[in-house]
Amino acid sequence: MPRFEEKICQRDALPARVAALPKPVVLTNGVFDILHRGHVTYLAQARELGASLVVAVNTDASVKRLGKGDDRPLNTLADRMAVLAALESVALVVPFDEDTALEVVQEARPEIYAKGGDYDMTAIPEGQAVLGYGGKAVAIDFEHDRSTTKLLAKVREFSSAKS
Numbered sequence: 001m002p003r004f005e006e007k008i009c010q011r012d013a014l015p016a017r018v019a020a021l022p023k024p025v026v027l028t029n030g031v032f033d034i035l036h037r038g039h040v041t042y043l044a045q046a047r048e049l050g051a052s053l054v055v056a057v058n059t060d061a062s063v064k065r066l067g068k069g070d071d072r073p074l075n076t077l078a079d080r081m082a083v084l085a086a087l088e089s090v091a092l093v094v095p096f097d098e099d100t101a102l103e104v105v106q107e108a109r110p111e112i113y114a115k116g117g118d119y120d121m122t123a124i125p126e127g128q129a130v131l132g133y134g135g136k137a138v139a140i141d142f143e144h145d146r147s148t149t150k151l152l153a154k155v156r157e158f159s160s161a162k163s
């Protein structure tokens with residue numbers, strides 16, 4: 001197993017693994033299906049808000065419930081977590097099967113919660129929880145107009161033009 005996979009953490013080990021990280025800890029969550037420049041820029045900026053970045057990743061079943069499409073996720077949870085764990089900006093990766101990352105936030109109690117600028121921090125449960133115990137919730141502006149959905153649309157357009 002490559003060393004970066006040691007950054008992948010079982011859910012029940014999360015509090016202990018977070019306690020061992022340099023502080024302040026930043027936590028974010030998401031699907032991260034096809035990793036793109038928007039994601040890696042956003043993760044690097046999230047890491048810069050503190051000393052360690054924890055990424056909570058939706059399980060395949062919880063992605064299905066988000067309604068992004070019947071064929072999503074394209075990459076399995078194990079693959080999405082391994083790719084994220086290989087990034088320099090990321091200290092720890094943990095899966096979550098709930099509809100939101102609220103419980104992960106409550107278990108990890110990060111000093112900072114970060115999410116892309118497409119979310120209103122005061123409207124989402126994760127942001128509300130961190131603000132509720134005196135932490136910070138930061139929305140990071142989109143720097144690159146990229147998304148997994150747009151990449152997939154391009155691939156589909158290309159393959160239908162070829163057929």
Ligand SMILES: Nc1ncnc2c1ncn2[C@@H]1O[C@H](COP(=O)(O)OP(=O)(O)OP(=O)(O)O)[C@@H](O)[C@H]1O
Pocket residue numbers: 028029030031032033037038039042068115116117118119140141142143144145146147148149150
């Ligand atoms: N271009 C981008 N710039 C900055 N942050 C982004 C960008 N795209 C996604 N993010 C952030 O990365 C996290 C994971 O995003 P997500 O997996 O939904 O990406 P996506 O590519 O937009 O996916 P999809 O097209 O499937 O919705 C979220 O917090 C989101 O706000």
Ligand SMILES: O=P(O)(O)O[C@@H]1O[C@H]([C@H](O)CO)[C@@H](O)[C@H](O)[C@@H]1O
Pocket residue numbers: 029030031032058062066098099100101115119124125126
């Ligand atoms: O990658 P996405 O679709 O941005 O990730 C979702 O974020 C939601 C957000 O935290 C608001 O609660 C979360 O609920 C959902 O499970 C995905 O992680």
